[in-house]
Amino acid sequence: SQQGEEDPQALSIQEGENATMNCSYKTSINNLQWYRQNSGRGLVHLILIRSNEREKHSGRLRVTLDTSKKSSSLLITASRAADTASYFCATPMYSGGGADGLTFGKGTHLIIQP
């Protein structure tokens, strides 16, 4: 069953604007990962945030994690046409103690208008 739920399901913004995507999950986790997928290809790993972290940055990406609300957000600043993709959050299926598959949210399809 799906652990995470992203919203919005689709987001269309102008180039240069910021894009925010949210992810909610149901059970306790020890980490959460965000991925990007371009046109049905392989997944690109963006960032992993651990349960004891509240915020993490990587270039134009900012991820937050609120374990009390069981939610995470991904912010992409100064968006570019190349950011057009689907974005997924993923959490460990079981204990998260290593050797654990992931359960994915439904994804947010982001379109950057030139």
Place this chain on the structure above:
Amino acid sequence: SAVISQKPSRDICQRGTSLTIQCQVDSQVTMMFWYRQQPGQSLTLIATANQGSEATYESGFVIDKFPISRPNLTFSTLTVSNMSPEDSSIYLCSVELGRVYNEQFFGPGTRLTVL
């Protein structure tokens, strides 16, 4: 991260046949994972493959339909057996790397169409 390759990148197959997908990693990894992504959907874990032991399958997936081999620490195969159009999906392998705890990195995927 690791360099992960998959073969074939895509294939079109006839109903009732089988296809074996290969996944190669450029470093030794303990665990490899196989996922399915049906059209317009998210990813679902099929099974976890540990070298030297039987793969562990998730609910809804069985070994007879999706046999997996893991002959060494850099290679795995997934076979989709007795295919039907419902098996049309992208199949992805992933590996878990220890550099940062529990990070998983994915191969480019195999796009399968069953006619």
